[in-house]
Amino acid sequence: MATRETSLKKSSPALFQQVQGVLRTQEGVLLIITIISVLILATQTDKFLTVKNLLNQGRLMTEIGLIALPMTFIIITGGIDLSVGSIVGLSAIMLGYSWHNLGFPLEVAIAIALGIGALAGAINGLIITRFRVPPLIATLATLAFYRGLAEGIAQARSVTGYPAWFFDLGQRETLGIPNQLYFLVIGIVISAILLSRTTFGRSLYAIGNNELAARFSGIPVNRNKVLIYAFSGFMSGFAGYVLVSRVSTTRSDMGSGWELDAIAAVVLGGTSITGGTGSILGTTIGLVLIQLLKNGLALSGVTGDATIVVIGSVLILSTLINIVVQRRLRGV
Amino acid sequence: MRKFVVLTLVLSFILAPLAALPAVAQEEEKxxxxxxxxxxxxxxxGDEPAPEPEPKEYDGGQPVNPPDLAGKEITLVDVPKLIGIGYFAATTKGQQEAAEELGNVKVTTDAPTEANIDEQITFIDNYITRGVDGILFAANDPVAITPVLKKALEQGIRVVGYDANSLPEGREWFVNQAxxxxxxxxxxxxxxxxxxxxxxxxxxxxxxxxxxxxxxxxxxxxxxxxxxxxxxxxxxxxxxxxxxxxxxxxxxxxxxxxxxxxxxxxxxxxxxxxxxxxxxxxxxxxxxxxxxxxxxxxxxxxxxxxxxxxxxxWNPVDLGYAAVYVMRQVVDGNFKPGDTEVEAGRLGKLKVVNGSEVLLGPPFIYTAENINDFDF
Amino acid sequence: MASVTQTVSMRRPRSQVSSVLRTIFGSQESVLLVVLVLLIAYVGHSNSGFLATRNMVNVFAGYAYIAIAALGMTMVIVTGNIDISVGSLMVTLSMLSGALVTYKGYPSWLPLDAIIGISWLLPIVIGALIGAIIGFFVTYLRIPAIVVTLGFLSILKGVLIMVSQGERITGMPTGYALAQRRPLQGLDFPIFEDFFRMLTMPVFFMVFLMIVVALWMRYSPTGRAMYAVGGNAEAARLSGISEHRIVMTAFILNGVFVGIAAVLNATQFSVIQVTLPPIELQIITATVVGGVSILGGTGTVVGAVLAAILLNTITKALVFLDISPFWTRAIQGLMILVTVLADLIRRQRQAE
The missing domain is CATH 3.40.50.2300 (Response regulator)
Incomplete structure (x- = not known):
């Protein structure tokens, strides 16, 4: 990395300034780390850097990606949502239950699953805003509660036997690209625009930086918070639907532990856990980096236990590199 | 007032399940x-012999144009439910024993660190991309794992399950421990x-x-x-x-x-x-x-x-051992749909039951007399 | 169920709340104690087996290791940080302890007692060391605690599985079994001998450590500084408190308590094996239900320990009340939510 920078500096100062400009952003540093990792992994196996493999990885990371987007919003406001994995399970169960047990048409059942997800998220938001419960505590409690509801409703039964069209989303491609990946891309674009180009998005940064000041400047803090938690619940519900469509069955333990995967993508993407900074671009790079690392290591013959050691180290190291680089640049 | 309405809504959503409590405390469910x-x-x-089960037609899946590797060295991957627990450490041990005995099989075990359905699918998917000759698996969920196994079969990869089954169409054979x-x-x-x-x-x-x-x-x-x-x-x-x-x-x-x-x-x-x-x-x-x-x-x-x-x-070491042997016999063309038994090294001939399952044998009972003879 | 009624009664205008109730609900610790007593009384009323000594001992001892880990977590959270790697760390240290005591390569002159001592103490030292590493990343390198500990969660888990390869540890010497749940032998108590004998080691450790830590956090300069750092880091710095040193101390002590919890966990059983349930969630839940504010600055270890006991009591109570096992997790989640809400509402009322 260092040699590349110096050579660039010699050949073209303007280009160097551009590179430096990119480096000034957390996303730029992370992007460089990602590119280096990809290049290293590509030298280990020729199966890694192929269109087919990369698209397949897109399919596999969609569910976590869908959850990581609203998680970015929430963490930017200084909050956190630990209940997302449980909402995935609850929505998945509701999908199967309302179709199989309550006899709704499957389309309606999907809508119910998404609605339940949004409702569960909105309840998180209401508990957080109306009762002023810290988000970590509120969603820690609903993590247990929503999972419990899923178990109670499911009564340990899985629902299978969906009609063929139901699997279009999770198991088929359009124009060679996995169907769910379109939704992830649309989600990324909408979330990015929402966050960086609208008043609503800017209000989230304001809340994260100083909630009291945001309140005084007339931002509807509570309403916006409830909205993003509801959005988080909705996207978790959608992720649940995508997962059910991909694996063709519903189980009450679906999505367990996903909250940590989503949070890892967000914080790796440079969103500060204390709120106020962060971007959808960063989260997307973080998500891609983790997925490609897992995949590339597996393809190079690294086993699962060693892979999670690498992922954990990368999480700490890349955050460290970013902090050091930012500090240096600001110092210059 | 609005605050009160919201409060009531939240509380009633949360308390609704409590109303269902008397209904859930039932003897049968308990x-x-x-x-x-x-x-x-x-x-x-008692000791009455089990009636002969009705023969069932082969119902497993078949790989599409598998390469002919009869007698050649094959690379297998074993994806159990999870790694890091004693039970699957024992099946791995058995697989390595069989691989060593056969001499022309290489098998590695790799799986998630938690028994997680979607992670297990990702592992298998990665191995399909990486290119292996055969996949051994123990499913976390029989239905969820089937699509990815079918994908493997479509690419000509041999698939044999053990310990926990998938749907029959997801694998060629399932080695049933008991x-x-x-x-x-x-x-x-x-x-x-x-x-x-x-x-x-x-x-x-x-x-x-x-x-x-x-x-x-x-x-x-x-x-x-x-x-x-x-x-x-x-x-x-x-x-x-x-x-x-x-x-x-x-x-x-x-x-x-x-x-x-x-x-x-x-x-x-x-x-x-x-x-x-x-x-x-x-x-x-x-x-x-x-x-x-x-x-x-x-x-x-x-x-x-x-x-x-x-x-x-059952003996999990034997289970892993049998899974590798069955895979080798399938690849060599010695074990085809319709066969009623399969040769499995030191275990002798194993019986086919239930269409496409290979039965390891009756469950084993460990007692004070024999338990110290085993180390796994 | 008891806690639901309490919440409702607390929602009445303040004038109706008698002064007695106000004292009772003056702190989260007393709320938890009242809820615990009422719950035990209620379950005991509908199934008297619940009050049997053996069950009561299990109610208090069952989550002792969670409660002891919650002591360290309290310090970490009070300083405004969090540690989600504690579950992986605890399992790693438990396995380490078992591996040390069954290791065959010690020199022959080393007495068995010394080996047992090593296997009790070394995991605690390693715990402190890992706590120090985490603390170093958090304080001197300024990486947020959640990122560091998320990373350590993966790293520790991966290394543990690589090293242990699913092996179980058995054949520990008898003297090693520090925390088994049987009546105590070989100890003399001047008073209430039968009562103390029933209590079992985990309960002793839990109560003893809780008292020590509670006093330490309340009266020692370092303990008080923890609250200061979490409450208002800037003010703390101005008053001459070294934030780095305090946060470091919190993480190191957290490692120590995770180490103690791990040793109690390992010495409880005849078989030590790697199972990785999300203990970190149970520990964090106990801590926050105990009234430790995630924003830092407030909460005590007494609350955290009571909350840990309460969580275990709820789990057991639901079985004794014949609640369908499918609904137990939902009810547990609900009770956690209600207890947390009760704490928040009480605090807001006090602040008004």
Whole structure:
């Protein structure tokens, strides 16, 4: 990395300034780390850097990606949502239950699953805003509660036997690209625009930086918070639907532990856990980096236990590199 | 006012399940019979031989244009439910034994660190991309794993399951360690031998959704009704695959039923030693019998101390060994749909049952006499 | 269920709340104690087996290791940080302890007692060391605690599985079994001998450590500084408190308590094996239900320990009340939510 920078500096100062400009952003540093990792992994196996493999990885990371987007919003406001994995399970169960047990048409059942997800998220938001419960505590409690509801409703039964069209989303491609990946891309674009180009998005940064000041400047803090938690619940519900469509069955333990995967993508993407900074671009790079690392290591013959050691180290190291680089640049 | 409405809404959503409480505290549900709506097939009581099962046509899946690797060196990957637990360490050991014996098989074990359906799918998917000649698996969920296994078959990769099945079309063969009804019979007969026909028992299982455990409990329910009608089925508790929780749940059953409790069944290789630990520490050895599925190493302290009389299990080393042999025979073309038995090295000839399953044999019962001969 | 009624009664205008109630609900610790007593009384009323000595001992001892880990977590959270790697760390240290005591390569002159001592103490030292590493990353390198500990969660888990390869540890010497749940032998108590004998080691450790830590956090300069750092880091710095040193101390002590919890966990059983349930969630839940504010600055270890006991009591109570096992997790989640809400509402009322 260092040699590349110096050579660039010699050949073209303007280009160097551009590179430096990119480096000034957390996303730029992370992007460089990602590119280096990809290049290293590509030298280990020729199966890694192929269109087919990369698209397949897109399919596999969609569910976590869908959850990581609203998680970015929430963490930017200084909050956190630990209940997302449980909402995935609850929505998945509701999908199967309302179709199989309550006899709704499957389309309606999907809508119910998404609605339940949004409702569960909105309840998180209401508990957080109306009762002023810290988000970590509120969603820690609903993590247990929503999972419990899923178990109670499911009564340990899985629902299978969906009609063929139901699997279009999770198991088929359009124009060679996995169907769910379109939704992830649309989600990324909408979330990015929402966050960086609208008043609503800017209000989230304001809340994260100083909630009291945001309140005084007339931002509807509570309403916006409830909205993003509801959005988080909705996207978790959608992720649940995508997962059910991909694996063709519903189980009450679906999505367990996903909250940590989503949070890892967000914080790796440079969103500060204390709120106020962060971007959808960063989260997307973080998500891609983790997925490609897992995949590339597996393809190079690294086993699962060693892979999670690498992922954990990368999480700490890349955050460290970013902090050091930012500090240096600001110092210059 | 608005605040009040919101508050009421939130509270009522949260409190709604409480209203359902009386309805959920029902005797039948408390016992939980493993009901997963699949048919049960209890074996005849006592020493009566099992009736010959009706032959079933081969119902497995077949790979599309698999390369001809007969006699050539093959690379296999083994994706169990998870790595890091003793049971799958034992199946891996058996696979390595078989690979060494055969000389032309290379097998590596790799799986998630938690029994997680979507992660297991990702692992298999990665190995399809990486390119292996064959996949051995033990499924976390029979339905969820099937699409990715079908993808492997479509690419000409050989697929053989063991321990926990997928849907039949997801694999060519499944090496069945012991039939569900056989396990159920062995467990209940062991308890009856130890505590009599009127024994009252509780069960500690992993989760109600784990397919193998659910099937065993369902078969136990059916077999107990037929052959041990006077036994009393007290309660079934979940304990994940967690030693501490299993220990606590066993303690809870001991405390709740007191002198009433005659036996505890452990349905996992974690729950059984934990239940034995709880009974030992409560000083109730001999009064509360512990019968269950477990690997010998974890049970040696309790069997040697006399607290546990019998541990039911197949030999997981043999299971892994058989899976590799079956795979080799499939690749070599010596084992084809329609065959009724398969040659599996030191295990001799194994029988085909149920269309596309290879049966390892009857469950094995470890006792104080033989447990120290095993090391896994 | 008891806690639901309490919440409702607390929602009445303040004038109706008698002064007695106000004292009772003056702190989260007393709320938890009242809820605990009422719950035990209620369950005991509908199933007297619940009140049997053996069950009561299990109710208090069952989560002792969670409670002891919650002591360290309290310090970490009070300083405004969090540690989600504690579950992986605890399992790692438990396995380490078992591996040390069954290791065959010690020199022959080393007495068995010394080996047992090593296997009790070394995991605690390693715990402190890992706590120090985490603390170093958090304080001197300024990486947020959640990122560091998320990373350590993966790293520890991966290394543990690589090293242990699914092996179980058995054959520990008898003297090693420090925390088994049997009546105590070989100890003399001047008073209430039978009562103390029933209590079992984990309960002793839990109560003893809780008292020590509670006093230390309340009266020692370092303990008080923890609250200061979490409450208002800037003000703390101005008053001459070294934030780095205090946060470091919190993480190191957290490692120590995780180490102690791990040793108690390992010495409880005849078989030690790697099972990785999300203990970190149970520990964090106990801590926050105990009234430790996630924003830092407030909460005590007494609350955290009571909350840990309460969580275990709820789990057992639901079995004794014949609640369908399918609904137990939902009810547990609900009760956690209600207890947390009760704490928040009380605090807001006090602040008004």
């Amino acid at each position: 016992r939980w019979d493993g009901a997963d709506d699949l048919p049960v097939n209890p074996l005849p009581c 039939e569900f009804n056989g396990i159920a019979k062995a467990l209940l007969d062991s308890l009856a031998a130890e505590k009599g026909e009127d024994a009252k028992f509780g069960i500690v299982t992993s989760t109600f959704t784990t397919p193998n455990q659910a099937r065993w409990i369902a078969e136990m329910w059916a077999y107990a009704k037929e052959c041990h009608p006077d036994m009393v089925w007290l309660e079934t508790l979940e304990a994940q695959e967690d030693y501490n929780l299993s220990f606590e749940q066993a303690n809870t059953l001991i405390d709740k039923y007191g002198d009433e409790l005659d036996g505890l069944f452990g349905m996992t290789s974690v729950a059984t030693p934990a239940a034995a630990d709880a009974v030992t520490q409560a000083g109730l050895c001999g009064e509360v019998a512990v019968v269950g599925l477990a690997t010998p190493n974890a049970m040696k302290p309790f069997v040697n101390s006399g607290c546990v009389k019998s541990v039911v299990l």
